[in-house]
Amino acid sequence: MNSTKTWITCLCLLIPGILSAAGNINRLEEQSVRVIMTEDTGAELQLEARQAPLAQVLNRIATQTGVRINYSVLPEGLVTATCVGPTVKQVLECLLARKADLIFRYPSQAAKTVSLKQPAEVWVLGAKFDVNQTNSETCISTGFQQQATQKLVDAKVDTAQTEPEPDETDELVKMAKSENPAERAEAIGRLMAAGRKDDASIKEALETALSDEDARVRVRALTSLSYREGAEAAAALRDAIHDKDERVRLIAVDRAGDDVALLQQALTDEAEIVRQLATIRLKSISKPNGFQ
């Protein structure tokens, strides 16, 4: 009886590991091949393959679309491609860079009501191509230039974030001294994320703006300073909780972090919105969640 008990215990303890390993394998596969079906006209089928065996890519397309894909010998090696098109036909032509012979069988007339364009079955006759002739990087099926443009724009937007922004430090610091309060607010606000890191002229401009006559400029100065300087802006935040303008006090609470003393002080603020945010912040400190 004891051995049975031990055996059952061991088996139960092993199950999570086995299932976890299976899950990891599936995740690995999903990372290398992604097939998405959408309702976007002309881009109903989207394929992203990264360093994946061609057979795996074809099998994933077949599984996802329900279109049977037949092949015998496929080249070894890994495929990297991004293909977008309305049907399996366009995506396969893109994937294989039109180097393979493809035969498509379409459903009967009655079945076409279910899927008007999608083939029912495909044969890949790949004797004359190798994996190096399949597409690499971004490939959008010919005839769908709009999707190609979209993909390229998408990639460009993503890339743009990683490219360094032009240095606007001097312009913004100069603009922060403008006679026009709206321009000062604009410059001070943009200095939150723009401008050289640890630049003394920016810090000076922000600290000067903390006592600007225009409340909107003070709001933005407090915001930008606290984002740039972090804990070093704590003193400025504690001063700001006494500002005559409730918008400045609101930002002091917004950026207070876990400064409980400041938040408790804000609970008696004359402005309801300041009290509201202070209450929320104090609650979040007592019940921390994922992100603050």
Added chain:
Amino acid sequence: MKFASLRKTFITASILVTAGHMDFTLAHSVSASIGAGSVNTGSSDLAVVTCAPGTDYFEAQIRDVASPVPGLLVNLHIVKGTQMKTIADTVSGDANYTPFIRVNGGPGIYYIAATTTTAGTRVFDLNYHCQANNGDHPETDIAVLQVE
């Protein structure tokens, strides 16, 4: 007695199995103000969210928790590449979030913005997640770019 002992062992093992598969969904939420530094009519807070590989879509919802002001509403926008979704919290000050809005953009960079319809300050709660279709919750990073 032996049966009771076996039952206890089995229950213990079952708890361990369950714990091994428990998938904690990480909630990303933030409370913030908007509109305090507004120069023009409406205000825009902007952040960039980076969704790790394995992400299929990014979703978010918003709740305006400040007392209602006629004509002053908070909107939420998500942009990735050429895709964009938007929603407004049409009832300010209640306990309800808007429904989630979702952009199926895969992994990468999403821009998320909270905006107001006119001048005025608001306080809002925001929930956001990078998600995989299988329920996984890939790593989610956020960086604030603009606060108005």
